[in-house]
Amino acid sequence: MEFQKASHLRGEVAVPGDKSVSHRAVMLGAISTGTTEITNFLYGADCLSTIACFREMGIRVREDAGRILVDGAGLHGLSAPKHPLDVGNSGTTARLISGILSGHSFSSALVGDDSIQKRPMKRIMEPLSMMGAHIKSVKGNGCIPLSIQGGGLHGIRYATPVASAQVKSCILLAGLYADAPTTVTEPSLSRNHSELMLSYFGAHVRTEGTTTTICPEPKLHARPVAVPGDISSAAYFLAAGLIVPYSEILLRHVGTNPTRDGMLRVLKDMGASLEYVNTYTEGAEPAADILVRPQSLHGTTIEGDLIPTLIDEIPILAVLACFAEGQTVIRDAQELKVKESNRILTVTENLKAMGAHIQATDDGMIIDGGYPLHGAAIDSHMDHRIAMSFAVAALACDGTTSIKDAECVSISYPGFYEDLNRLSR
């Protein structure tokens, strides 16, 4: 797909539903008692993988007037899947569903695409095994395909070596089925959508600092879920509105959960002033409408506890840093290496092709901003966030940019290019 410089981006974007919240709403709906009604569900390929997996286990998921209805089977009501569960490209599906499967006394298998088969699963296999699940990597490489035989779980206290909401959520979901409370401590606080939604569905979950404890539960209760807009999708328009001249973009329904809002804090640090037109609560989650206009930016340092709060926004922040005066340093972000692509490499290689002054480091990157970028041939490596980040970069540089496998944005934002094009008319 080809992209040219844009003269302006003007208008409104209703940001699509949050991917993390959409997955969790289907999962908790499936193991609750009653019907869960989900509005603003994200119809991205990853969330559709989650629905397909639960349908394979006998869960009825319907679409009705723009809502998704999930008929829960109760905490122990999933039926043994007849076929391997296909998680597609989705790390969230793979890791969270493994926690739920570990609580069920049947055998199951998880399969997925080439990218997910390279992503680390030992991080969930270790704690789930400690709880008593029999979980194996079929090829013995710590990756998918996995086979799981669940049931008879024990509560554990576990310190995760990585700040990962997927790992934390996997353990908390398994903890629902254990014989005693389960406690997870992470090195920094990762997104807390599972904790919020589990409490909202009636579970007993308590967080102090970076430690969360869940009690075993006989039952969860179906509740309506209004999914806030995904701040990770809004991120591309926040960046585009800041760097494309003569722009004015109003982003509606942006989820602003403090465990996800790191990008908003970094933008402020870089000198951007965003206008919060409206702030409110969407179900259990805070949200806002945000107005963005072009502004001059300066470099910053992004590190430490901030990293998990903006982990998916680092590719677009790296693009933005090229348009900021001075140096931006991103560190403590080694997790980027095990996302849908090795994002330290895919970001630096592609930005170098555009003429950026950027160096990869072992745990991040260093960018000297203020040098103009030019169009280039970009390889998305089938990573949705790489494709979207470089589509935005292309709008603010001279020449033509072509993005390979640009359609991979359907993982998290099927209408991304339509929304972008509409703003430049």
Ligand code: S3P
């Ligand atoms: C997610 C957590 C993050 C994020 C991913 C979605 C989730 O992964 O990168 O896109 O829904 O829990 P980690 O928590 O493993 O870093």
